[in-house]
Amino acid sequence: MTTKSTAETDEIIICRDVHKWYGDFEALRGVSLTVKRGEVIVIIGPSGSGKSTFIRTINRLEEHQQGEIIVDGITLSHDIRNIAEIRREVGMVFQQFNLFPHLTVLENIMLAPMNVRKWPRPKAEERARHWLARVGIPEQADKYPGQLSGGQQQRVAIARTLCMEPLILMFDEPTSALDPEMIKEVLDVMRDLATSGYTVLAVTHEMGFARTVADRVIFMDGGLIVEQNTPTEFFANPQNERTRQFLSQILSH
């Protein structure tokens, strides 16, 4: 067993000098980040800055080629057992929801608890209904994803992630594929979760969310963390030239 030398400490995610290449293109050029238990972090940056790639390396949807990632004391490597353990503890919500279209909403949520955590069906179903109620759509349990609106689908996706009872929640631009009137319902759920003790890593363009909920805002560009700070400081007093430029472009309209 790997030691849980960091498990007792507050640091639940430790990334050191993470590099990632796609062929000749270096997508991550040495990203280092430490996240404390219960911390809410919002990552922003222009498209192609590597922010999505970065959070996807944390649950091994992308393989990092250099550096070190430790999640809840488990080192992420080629060890398939470690990968499975980390994925159990890290939940992820995608931009395109990625619900399973051939399963009902309830089956979508119960799937992982039953197959990965090996819960018995009654327990899985009870928890699934609980989380569905928590995201506010208990009446949609027996519908298929295709019959729901985008906002509802994204809330089902969040419930599906929560039902695995993860320690860490990662959001990869969860509102980018939604119509404006649906963004709010998803953001409300996210806000609710952020304030109830989860460790949250969110890539998003919702500056309001970042301002009000985040403990720390991180700005990435060109595969590097350019600047990080508390939201108040970050938005009021950006240190880096590129950050200022990005913020002025985003906030100007």
Next chain:
Amino acid sequence: MTDIAPDAGGRPPSIPFWRDSRVLGVLAQIAFFTLVVAGLVGLGRNVAGNMGRLGENQLLCRDGSSNFRCAFDFLRLDAQFEIAETVIAYDPSDSYGRALLAGALNTAKVGFFGIILATILGTATGIARLSSNWLIRTIARWYVDLIRNTPLLLQLFFLFFGVILLLPSIRQAAQPFGLPIFLSQRGINLPGVALMPSFTLWLALIGVGLLAAGVVWWLLGRRERRLGRDTRRSLWALLMLLLFAVPGWFVAAAAGAGNQGFVVAADAGIATPADVAARARAALGVDDLSAVEAAVAAGELTPEQVEAATVTLCTVEGAPAEANAAAWLRRAAVPYDVERAPGPNEAIRAYLDGDCRLLVLSRAALTAAAVPNSAIVPLPETPLRLDVPRIEGLNFVGGLKLSPNFAAILIGLVIYTGAFIAEIVRAGILSVPRGQSEAARALGLSEGQRLRLVVLPQALRVIIPPLTSQYLNLVKNSSLAIAVGYPDLWSTAYTTLNQSGRAIQVFLLVMGAYLSFSLVISFFLNWYNRRIALVER
């Protein structure tokens, strides 16, 4: 199980290999590969164990020893079987290798013509399926449904045994619509085109015409850009080409007037080709030679009389002069017969022996031969002469000849594949969104430009990949030729296999050959596909 200190200088932690995804992947693959190889080795052992049944001479070398190396040495042995039709010269005393090559070329022949014709038929049908005329649409749909849902082999059998072999015998060959196309049990005979010596001149004139058309096209293109309106330059360019091609035909014909000629006895009283017809008329006592057949049928003339008036030509096998003379005699309706010799000297000897009344050769050969007591009469010519098939004895002579077997496999494959291509073309055209056509019209493009510049490039991108696999299917399906007796690759390979007993080697060769056909076709179409993909950007 080593402990990892988080700050151990970036050294990767060691993982037990049975949990390392990289090692596991490689191990699984090597295990898989070993399993496959072991299976193959096992099969190989069984083959070795069965060698007694295969025969000891399987691996015979020329020096009499037996070695794995010599597995393919049998290809040099004499084939000793006939192949009914070949593209290259082939004789039963040739080797198995050459027999297989002849078969492969026959397959290539079917594949080549089949692909061209099936593409034409399929495209036409695909467009017909989208016609605004309900009747055309429906007929095309029935054709496609009927053909796609019945087996090709059944269609081939029906075509061969139920249609082609039930055609009339060669003497009563059917001529659809009175065209010079002859359908009989012995196959299909089509008129061919014989190139005369003056063809080169005509081709040169056409070349000049093309050049002129290009210049007109370019000049009018500049004018179009200057004036900003259509000047119908394609029509003018075509007119320019015709301006050279049509007079060029007559110029070349006049220039070639002395290229060919025939020799007659000096005392025969023939000075021009027209005298031949006049003499035939006089001999038969009729004014119009085209009425001879009717007269024979009515009993006014006996076949013997016609026989006596028939003009015999001596000529060289395959010489253009024969086609020229025959075309001329046919137009004048003079009954004629041909004696073919392998070379000019043999033809002259035959003439001197009295086998024929006319010796038809190129002028140069005639002058050089200097036949005594005779005159040389020049033969008029045009750059191209229609070479119409003609019954001589029990066979058709001249023109293009499709054996019943070749006709069955070619027509069968074209009809079958055409139905599949039709669906591909239709889907391709439908795949271009309506908005594209609307945008093109809104920009003011003409209908032709809309199709050529907007719809077609996009449709082709959808059409080419499935079209490739249809072409491959056509070539593979040509192996059914064995059912209608056409000696294609598979058919010759099967005979080779039975005669030589080298089953495994022959199968390897055949599979290799079909795979190469597939590779060649895929290569060309992939190359084309890449090109249109590039044009698109």
Next chain:
Amino acid sequence: MATLYHNVRAVLRGEAADHFSLGHYLREHLLARPWLLLWLLLLTYITVRVVMSQLADAPLTTLVVLLVWGVSVVATAAAELTRRHSPATLWLSHNLYNSLTNALLTLLLVLVLLGLGRGFFGWAVTRASFTTDPDAAKAQLAAHEEPGANWGAVGDNFRNLMVFRFPREEDWRLWTLLAWLAVLAAASGFVYGRAVFRRSPLRRGLTLLWLLTPVLSFVLLVGLGGEGSFLPRLNPDIAWGGLLLTLIIAVFGILASFPLGLVLALGRRSRVQGVPAWLVWAASLALLAWLLVTQSLPGLRAATTTGGRIVALWPLLLLPAALLITRAFRGNLVALLSTAYIEVIRGVPLITILFMSIIIFPFLLPPGMEILGTWRVMAAVALFSAAYLAENVRGGLQSIPRGQYEAADALGLSTFAKYRIIILPQALRAVIPAIVGQFIALDKDTTLVGIVALIELLGVANLISAQPDWLGVRREPYVFIALIYFTINMLMATYSRRLERQLGVGER
């Protein structure tokens, strides 16, 4: 044509003076499009020729057709002019007479179709004989100058066409199997379509019964016991034939190819860590050296021609092969072998594979072991079909968005669970139409087993023409079995199209 109508209407209303001139119309609409004019002239010429010949052949029908055509064209034109369309003229003006060329084409095609139809009808009905008594048939046909179809040959051989030599006293087995399938199919239509039964034991039971069907089919079609027992063993080489054999081979081919096809599809798409390049190169160089020493050197010594020397150097082909493995496949041997199998099988005609099963299979078996021809052919068809199925399944796998894989990974599902629960159910559902298409192709390809001496539907049809009673009767059985194939395949194709629509609308 619309413009023409418009202009004629203008003339009729007396507006012609300023709006319509024939010369202008011709210049604008015919002379401006020389190709159209040419096409119109050619079409007119052909139509006139065909009308003439048809008038000579069948004056009455042709006159009626001409009359109907003329009246309907005039009616349509009148309706168009007055803008008072009846539903019939509206349909005509849209579908048959929407342009001058189309009106001509309609007439031409109707006449040609009538001519062909008359010929076929005369052959198949008027001049045909329907009796199964060969002598009576001969007499009936002899009465016509051009004898028609001899349908008695088909009627007389109906049982042969259906089951060929299946023993009559065992017919009940076939009826039992048919009844079983019919009941299951009817029950499936009821149970699988309804959401109520989604988790019910009824559905599981039905699935179980379906899974039992192959076993039952084998028991019924082949038998168990010895001579004289309740289910005597039949020899498929003899007992199976006709439509029965066609269906057995096609259904078996598609079902048996499933496991291998699935593995091949997954194998070809696999992205597992490749064998390192150094290992590939080391192994192939070692093999190359060994082959050069043991094979090429003696070969070079024995060779007399340059060609022979080049051939003797064949082990050098290992170098491009190693390059292919390391570059194109990144050392992924699973993908390499799957791809090789798929492409080789798809690259060669089925007929070679069938012959291989007959000629080469026996040599691949341990000495002394024999397998019946039918089994060998069925195995060959399944192996052949697997390569095509793999490509279809691969298409289905490709149609699954990457997000589905990622979501399954992010949830921590194992690779096996990911494919079993998420990917394959969706991929297979997406390719059902393609698989039905493959079944149709396989059903048609089954005719080829006739070439390797199994007597399926087409084989029986060919045998009929050799029977003394029906010597040379070929077209009739061909037409009959074409009808059988057409019906089966058309039904499947229609079903598949309906399914495609349902899948397209249903859940995405």
